[in-house]
Amino acid sequence: MGPCRHPRSRARDEGLPGLSETRSQLTLDNAFGFLDSHVIADQVFHPALVSNANGQTMLKTILDELKRSRNFVFSVAFIAPSAVALLKQSLLDYRGTGTIITSTYLGFNSPAAFRELLNLDGVDVFVYPDSAAGFHAKGYIFEQESSTTAIVGSSNLTASALLKNQEWNLRFSALPDGDIVQQLKCAVQAHLDASTPLTRRWIDEYALTWAPQPPPLQGSTWVESTGDALPMGLIVPNSMQVEALSEIQALRDAGESRAVVISATGTGKTILSALDVRAYAPKRMLFVVHREQILDRAIDEFKRVLSAPASDFGKFVGSKKELDRRYVFASIQSLSRPENLREIEPDAFDYVLIDEVHRAGAASYRTLIDYLEPAFLLGMTATPERTDEFNVFELFDFNVPYEIRLQKALEADMLAPFHYYGVTDYVKADGEVIDQVADLSRLVASERVDHLVSTIETYGHAGVPVKGLIFCSKNAEAAELSQILNQRDVHGQRLRTLALSGKHSVEERELAVQMLERGELDYIATVDIFNEGIDIPSVNQVVMLRQTLSSIVFTQQLGRGLRKAAGKDHLVVIDFIGNYDNNYLIPIALFGDSTLNKDSIRKKIIDAQEAGAIAGLSSVNFDAISREKIFASLATTTLDSMSNLKKAFVDLKNRLGRSPLLMDFARFDTVDPTVIATKQKNYWRFLDKVGATDAPAGAFEDAVLTFLSVELLNGKRPHELLLLDKLLLHPVGVTVEDYQTALGVSGLDNDQATLNSVLAVLSLTFFTKAEAAKYGAVPVVSLDDGAYRLSEKFAMAWGADPVFQMHVRDVVDTGLYLARHRYKWSGELEVGQRYSRKDVCRLLNWQSNQQSTIYGYKVDYFSNSCPIFVTYHKGPDVSESTKYEDEFLNPSTLTWYTRSRRTLASGEVKAIVENQLPLHVFAKKDDAEGTDFYYLGRAKSQDARQTKMSGETGPDVVSMTLGLASPIESSLYEYFAASVAAIQGPVSMG
Known part of the structure; x- marks a missing residue:
């Protein structure tokens, strides 16, 4: 290829729409960013340093740019499957064209990463050869209608680089004729000219020679899922476990003899308890579980921690009664039998451990606990809250030395990150949603199974073999679905599935789990037998094909895939969302929000869409229809009922x-x-x-x-x-x-x-x-x-x-x-927070509460302020004379109308038009949100004009644009702008 030439005056010759407006906006934004921060600008195209600090992550910036661009090019050396998962929903929603250029440099990119890239619809992927000069590019280019934005710096396309690493990336924008735009195009073209299109055959050939990179060394230790293992085999506690062990010991030092540890599923409760046993060094220990199949795994983990001979470990279950061992592992079913309990002296064990102790309200547990007299009793559970009036905490004298719930565990990197995708369940051509309220024949109808398989292909793992659980609404559905899926292909491979129910024996369940872990099964379909008490670390996909009836059960089923395991990059969760009144339970479970405050939950959904991630490196994504189903469910439920409170x-x-x-x-x-x-x-x-x-x-x-x-x-x-x-x-x-x-x-x-x-x-x-x-x-x-x-x-x-x-x-x-x-300790209005009209009167220092006479806005000369309240979607009962057509033009600008029967000469209008006093803009999506509005910030009025409501015959009204001091977050902008049709019902998918 010859030298890259710069085309001249393309923008002027082609007459790009909106170029003049963009030129003006970009000129001010660049002046603000590069020359003088006091310049008044929209700050849409302003240059910014993106360093993963103060909430401005690389992921959030990329997602924002995708929402406003028509074409993108990513040229990055290193790509990880988890990063593709973070971007997947946004790329699926993307309506433009996209190109990704990456490399084989240093062998970082795995075949799994390439397969995930190849699975992205509408994205062209090219591979820069390793034989050429070292490919170390890290550039992201987005082309808008009349401008180009680029992000260039240090971030590769990995989850850590997008979210938590200390990175330096410069985001900047230019007009089509700008020299930097031409330079970027030349650089992209040079990469494309040297690259090869990604194909399945290329990946297969690459996989033959690719070798995984060794994990980075951490001194003399390497991190396991539950603790640090020294090379000689001794397990030492990680930082969280050090804290927990210290608190448990402090409690014992204070003379307490009982404690309960609350630890999310997958965070290593068994290892933690074994570490405490090692520290306590009891003469004899009893470990109690509610399921026999847990015993062997618990014994294995205790052996690793205690480094004791096998002869020290015994079982008390079924026909095995090895009570003479130092460490005895028993099932509650065996222990609670009177004839068996009589064989044990009350003080035979000085340390007793009870797993899943939230079950201790049962008579069998109470009998055991009342009988035994250990020096120390430790209970472990992920879910201490009960619905049967039993108080787990009272049983342990209200001693809780250590508690780590799901969100904290994810932030502490104790669990595998998950990527949740809420997708619409199958919708017939007539708009009927086929979900679990349908009869069995429709639940397993060919069209719904097609939808399931297509969704799994889109959102599921493409780069590694799937090891998944499918949670169904009924056992009959699980059995029938398994048979049908065994006749379907995903990514060109015939599915291998098995259905399990409570009717299957322990041996049958164990065999199925072993087959899944060995890669002989792709999915196990079930209803609820895997909610708790089962450990399958290799599970990398959870499919929820049933209604969420309980946030606790949802979290339990999600937790089946959160354990870390070798070769497991992340967990994929695919949740099929139907027309359920209790869809609001989904965000409650995902965000661990127990506030019973709708505003809090709604804001968490919006914030998650904005940030692109939640705790740690996990993410929560809803397709457009599912998201509106969640909001609609939230709007109609009564969270703060007396029964809930x-x-x-x-x-x-x-x-x-x-x-x-x-x-x-x-x-x-x-x-x-x-x-x-x-x-x-x-x-x-x-x-x-x-x-x-x-x-x-x-x-x-x-x-x-x-x-x-x-x-x-x-x-x-x-x-x-x-x-x-x-x-x-x-x-x-x-x-x-x-x-x-x-x-x-x-x-x-x-x-x-x-x-x-x-x-x-x-x-x-x-x-x-x-x-x-x-x-x-x-x-x-x-x-x-x-x-x-x-x-x-x-x-x-x-x-x-x-x-x-x-x-x-x-x-x-x-x-x-x-x-x-919750607030910033200022007493001033905070952008993004919600306020009622009365709150605004108080915080703006009005002389009195005038909420009943604000009518959308009010000029208050006493406080020298004017709040403007916008309800974005007007209800059907709003009259045409008051159905103002307020509308966001972009995240920084809102078209706004005064009250009817107002002219440019009206006193209050004149004060607003001439910006005689500060304008404060508040907005809510619709009246279903209640009385509070999001504060969008200060604004300036511009381009005021006299017009009429409802066409030429309506009353006089003044229209103007309100330019916000800073653009609102893109997810909040989308939340307001979501179509009324999406709120009212699903769109046909067939």
Whole structure:
């Protein structure tokens, strides 16, 4: 090939649409980025350093660019299958064309990685030969309609490089005629000219000579899934286990004789317990399990840790009664028989371990535990919460020395990362969704099986042999499905599957598991026999072909594939989502969100789509229809029902051994304190409702607690809480100067407008008469002679009733905690957080609560502010005269309409059009979200014009664009812009 030539004036000759607008935008963005950060710019194309810091990961940046581009080229030396999995849903959703150029440099790219690349529809893949000069490129190029964006730096296409490694990558943009664009095109063409198209035959030939790279050394140890193994075979604890062992020992040193460890499935509970046994060095130990098939694996792991002779280990199960051994492993079924228990002296074992101890409410376990008298009793479980009223924590004297749930375990790299894909179940041409509520014949209909096989080919492993579990809704479905799948091919290979149910013997199940692990089976189809108590580390795919009825069961089934294993890069989870009312349980399980707060769950879904990843290197992806099904399910459910709240209350009470305070809910990250506190107006009322208090609050105390809970507990502004905190400690009063100083020291605004607002709230003058009456009609705080003081009536109630004191203190402490941990401790509006109209009135220092008269927006000259509230999707009951066509043009710009019967000459309109005062924009998708809106930030009005509602005959209205100070996150933008059709129902797939 000759020298690369630069085509001249392509953009001008071809007349690219929007080029003039893009030129202006890009000019300002580049001036902002390269010349002067004070330049006002949209910051859509501005140059940025992407270093995987402060939430701005390489993965998030790539996903953002894919959403706005029509063509991409990745030229990267190294690619890992896990990185392909992170990008898969976005590449499937991508409507443009794509090219990936990679290499065989240093043999890093495995045949598995190449097979995953070849499995990407609509992406052309080329391989740069290793025989040429070392290929070490790391460039990502995205072509938009009228511009080009590139990311060049240090990140290869691996999960760590995209998410957590310290990387330096520069993102920049240019116009089509820019010289850098031509240079990039020449560089890409040079790579393509030297490369070979990726084909199945090429991969097969490459696999014949490729050798896996050795793992990086870590001193004299290498990391295993549950601990560090020294070369001589001694298992030493990893960092998490060191912490756990230290806490267990500290508990024993304090004289405690019982403890329960809560550890997510796959995090090595057995190894941890074996390490503690090694540290304790008991004369004799008893290990109790509920399933016989777990015993042999447990014995193997204890042998590895304890390095004891085989003669020290014995079984007590069935006909085997090796009670004379030092370490005895027994099934609860054998132990709990009276004739067997009589053969054991109560103090025969000084250390007793009980696996899956959440089952200990059963009579068999209670009989055993009541009979034995060990010096130390340790229980282990991943799910201590129960539905049968049994309190696991009480059984162990409420001692929980160590707890690691799924999210924390993933972040600590204790589990294999997973990539979850929520996909729509089979949809017939008439729009009917065939899911588990259908009869058996339709569940295993040829079309649905075709859909299953196609989805597995798309989302499942293409590069390595699959070792999967398929969870079905019924045993008959599993059996029939297995027979049908055994006649189908995936990636050109005939499937090998087997169905298992409770009717199969232990031996049959064990044989099936061994066949799966040896690679003689691809899938085992079942209903629930693998929910717990089974360990198959090599499982790399979980298919959920049934409705999620319980977040606990969902997590248990997900956990079947989370154990690390040699050669296992990641777990793929494929969840077929139908029209279920309880689809909301899926994100609750995936994110470990037990807040019972819809806003919290909805935000986690949006944030996961934005970031592209969740805890550690895992990801959660929904196709467009499934995502809207989840949101629709969430909108219609009642999470904060009294039954749900009471269960959460009982769960935490069982954990603590006492009635929890609101602060306990916050510290243990369970139910959102604001949800449980305001369900009955205040928490004292809730306790009375569930029979957990001796007497209800008095009328005044009840009113005050309602005020504190409804208005201040959320922590959106800490100012009032800080003043109350100081006054409760200094009842004689706090001077204005001291309070101002305290605010300043805390980093909070302490100007006069804010002080006036705080006093208006605490004196109740901020509220309407009806609200003030509901809150007791008596100020909580007054200002006299330059000092704030508690009102006389409040002070008397505080001094007279210790229960009232406790509840007030609890609300104040919890509110301050939320202000620090949920918000940024500023008291100012935070972009991305949600606020009601009343919240906005308070945080903008309005003189009073005017939420009922805002009507979409209001100019408030008292505070010199104008909030604008946008409901993006109008309901069918909204009249045409008020159905404003507000619409995002891009993540930085919103077309917005004033109220009807307004002109450019209207006073309030003029103030907005001329930007006479700050404009604050808030938005929500629809009214099903409740009263709160996402704060999108400050905006500037521009391009105002006089027009009419509903065509030429409607009332006068003013239209304008609102330019946001910073673009909103792309996933939030997509959330607002999602079509109404997608919300209302699925799109036909056949």
